[in-house]
Amino acid sequence: MMASRATARATGSFAAYTVSELTSLIRASLESAFGTIWVEGEISNFRLAPSGHTYLTLKDEVSGIRAVVFRGVGKRLGFCLENGLRVVCRGRLTVYEPRGDYQIIIDALEPKGIGARQLALEQLKARLADEGLFDTARKRALPSFPQQIGVVTSIAGAVVWDIIKVVHRRFPLADILIFPVTVQGQLAGRDIARMIRELNTQRTSDVLIVARGGGSAEDLRAFNEEQVARAIYQSRVPVISAVGHEIDYTVADLVADYRASTPSAAAEAATPALTELVNRLQSNHTRLAHSFSRLLQQWWAKVEALNVAGLDPQAVLQRYLQRVDELETRIGVCVMRNIDRVKEHVLGLCQGLGYCGPTKHTVRLVERVSHLTLRQDKQIVSFLETKSRAVESAGARLHALSPLAVLERGYAIARHWPSLKLLRAATDARVHDRVQLQLFNGCLLCKVQEVQQ
Template sequence: MNLFAEQTILTVSRLTSLLKDLIEDNFSQVWAEGEASNLTYAASGHVYCTLKDSGAMLRCVMFRSSVKALKFKLEEGMALVVRGRLSVYDQRGEYQLIAEYAEPKGLGALQAAFVQLKERLAGEGLFSESHKQPLPFMPQKVGIVTSASGAAIHDILNVLGRRNAGLHLIVYPVRVQGVGSAAEIAAAIDNLNRLNAADVLIVGRGGGSLEDLWAFNEELVARAVYRSRIPVISAVGHETDWTICDFVADLRAPTPSAAAELVCTAREELLNQIQNLVLRLDQAISSQLKLRIHNLAGLRRALHDPSRMLGHQLQRVDDLSERLDMALRNLFGRHREQLARQEQHLAGLHPAIQISKLRQKLLLLTEHAERRVTSQLEQLGRERGEATARLEALSPLHTLARGFSVVERQTDKHIIRNAAELAIGEEIRLRLHQGCALCRIEETYSDSGVKATT
C-alpha cells in the first residue's frame, strides 16, 4: 500500500505514528557526538539537554538509572559522545535521543570523573599540606589495609621480614576492586581508627588499569583517609600510578614495598647509629692498645743493661702493665655503660615505663605533702597552746584568782578606779574570783590615808 499516493490523506497522529515506527525501528542503537547545552537535572533524577554542533541540534534525555551508572558528572558545555536510541515524542511531534551511555569526547569517563573529583576535593582542602600528619618515629604497630591474596601484602611482608623490623602487624583484608570494594576500604580505615589499633596505616594494592585501581579514586575512600587520626601511607599501584587516595594521604609511597621501607626506616637508622658507635668504640680501644704496646716496646729497648736495672725496672714494667690493663678495662667498661644507658633510655621511652615512673613520683610527692601537712598541724597546735597560755595569763579572771576584785557602781555598772568617784551611802558591787558582793560606802580614803568628805 502506497501511503503517500496522491489520494491518501493521513491524520497528524497517523503520520506521526508511522514516522515513530520508522525512526525507532531503524535507529535503535546509534552513537552521536556534540556539545551539551541547556543541561538540566530534574528532581526525578533524569537529565535533559540539547546535543548540538555547528549545523544542527538534537534533544536528548538520560533517565535516572543511566545517570547513576555514569562515573562522571554531566556538565553544561561538555563535549560528549553519546550512545542511545532515537524516539519520537508524539505530543510535540519531536524526535529525541534516549541516551543510555555517555563519555567526554577525547577523554574516558573514568578519567573525566577522576579530574572532576580531584578538582572538587582540592577546592575543599582535602589535599592541604597543613592537614597532613607526620609519620611516628619508630612505630610499633602497623595496620595494613589491602587484599589478603594480592601481591601487595606479600611485598610488604617480604620487606619487613628482610629488614627484621620486629613490628606488630594488623592486616585488615578487603577487596581492592569491584563493586563494594571502596566501601570495604573506607570501613577498614574507620574501624582501625575507632579501635586505635595501629600507629600508622598502609592502604594500597598492586598495579593495574585505571578501572582496577578505581576503588582508590572513590570519594568514600578519600574522605575516610582525610578523617583518619592515624597517619596514612597510600601505596597504590606502580610508581607512575596516581590516585585520589595518594593526594589525600599523609604520605604517598610509589609501591607497597616502598611503603614498608618507610615504616622501618627510623628503626634502621637508629640501629645503624648504634652499630657505628660500637665500631668507633672498638677502633678507639684498638688504637689505645697499640699505643700502649708501642710505648712498652720503647721502654724495653731503652734498657741497655737489663741485669743492672732488672730490679726496679721490671717492677715498673709490671706496674705499667697492670695500669694498662686496668685502664683498658675501665675504658671498655665506661663505653659499655654508655651503651647500656642509651639502651635503658630507649627502653624508658616506652609509655608504660613513663607511666610507672610518674606514678612513683606522684606517690613520693603525696608522702612528702602528708609529712609537711602533719608537721604544720603539729606546729599550729603548739602555737595555739602557747597563745592560750598567754591569753589566760592576761585574763582578768586570772587576776581575780590572786585575790583581787572588780568594783562596779550598782546603778550604772561603771567600774570604779578611784575612791574619789564614790559617795558615802552609795551602793557598789564587788566582783570576786567566785561570786559577787553588794556593799554600801560608809567612808573613803585617799592613798595618803586622808579621809574623804562628802
C-alpha cells in the same frame, strides 16, 4: 484513516488532520525511518529533573536537537554530564507529542576523545581537590617510633610479606596488625574503606599502610573510588599509600599523608632503621664523653692557674661563703621588718572592722527572715487549701456533666451499627437496622423492629 482522507481529496471535498493525528503520523514516520542512530554533539541546556531524568540539547556549530537520558541509563554512565561536554550517544529518534518536538531517547553515551571511566576519574579528582582533600597543609607527619603499624592489604599476594620483612629488619620493636581485604573487583573499594574505618575505631595503631602490588588501571580501580578517598581523609591515624609501582598514581595516593612508590618503600617510611639509631646513639655517646673530658680539662687548667698565681682556691671559696652568710642575715632582718609592718596594718584593719562590723545588722536580718518565713508558710497553707477546695468543686461539677453520670441515671447512647454513627432522632434508623446501645455498664446490640415518631 489516510485512505479515507485521500479519497476525500480526490472527490474535491476537504478533510483536515488534527494536530494530534499529524504529530502521531510524523512520530511513526521518524521512528520507522531512522530506528537506532548514533549522534555526536556538544551538551548544552543541561537540566537534571527531580525525577532523576536528564534533559539536554545536543548541538554543533549550526543545529541543535533535544535529547533525554532517563534515570536508569544515567545511573549506568559512571560520570557526570555537564554543559560543554562533547559526546557520542546512541538512541532512537522520536517525537514528544505534547510539544511536537522531535528528540533523541539516549540509551548509551560516551565522552568524545576520552573514555567514560577516565572522565569519571578526572571529575572525581577535580571535586575532591575543590573540597581540600589533596591539600598538603592538612597532611600529617609520620610518627618517628611507631609501636604498632596497621596494614590494609590482601594476604594472598607478596605485598604483606614484603612489608613484614622490611619492618622486622628495620624496627623489630614495632608490632604489625594485618587487616585483610580484597584489593581487586567490584566490592574491593567498599571492603578497603570499611577496614580503614575499623582500624580507626580500634585506635591501637600509630600509622596505617594501605597497599597492593602493581597492575593495570582496571586492577587499581578500587583505590580510585571516592569511598576509599574519604575513608583515608577521615582517618585519625596517619596513612601511607603504597599502590602499584612508582609510575602508578591513584586518588588514594593524592589523599594519603604520605605516598610511597612501593609497599617496601612504605614500610621503610613507617619505621626508623634500628641499626642507624644504634649508630647514632653510639656517636652521641662518644661526642658527649669528649665534651665532658674537654670541660674537665678546662676547669682543671683554671684551678692550676690559681695555684700558680699564689691564690688558695679554698680561701677564695671561704670568702664567698662568708659574703653569702652576711647577705642572708641582712635579708632576714629586712623580711622581719616588713612582716611587723604588715601585722600592725592588719591589726588596725581588724579593730576598725569590729567597730563597724555587721553583727548587729545581721541579727536584725535573721529576725526579719524568721518572721517572713512564718508568714510565707501560713500563706502557702492557705493557698493550698483554697486551691484544694476549688479542685474538689470542679471535680464535682465535671462528674455531674460527665456522660457516664448521665448513663448511670438510666440513660443510653444509641449508635448505628457497625458505623457507630450517633443517632439523635428515630428517623436516623430504619427497620431491620442494627443499633448499639451503650449503657453505664456494657453495651447492647439491638435490631430495629419499628420506627416510632
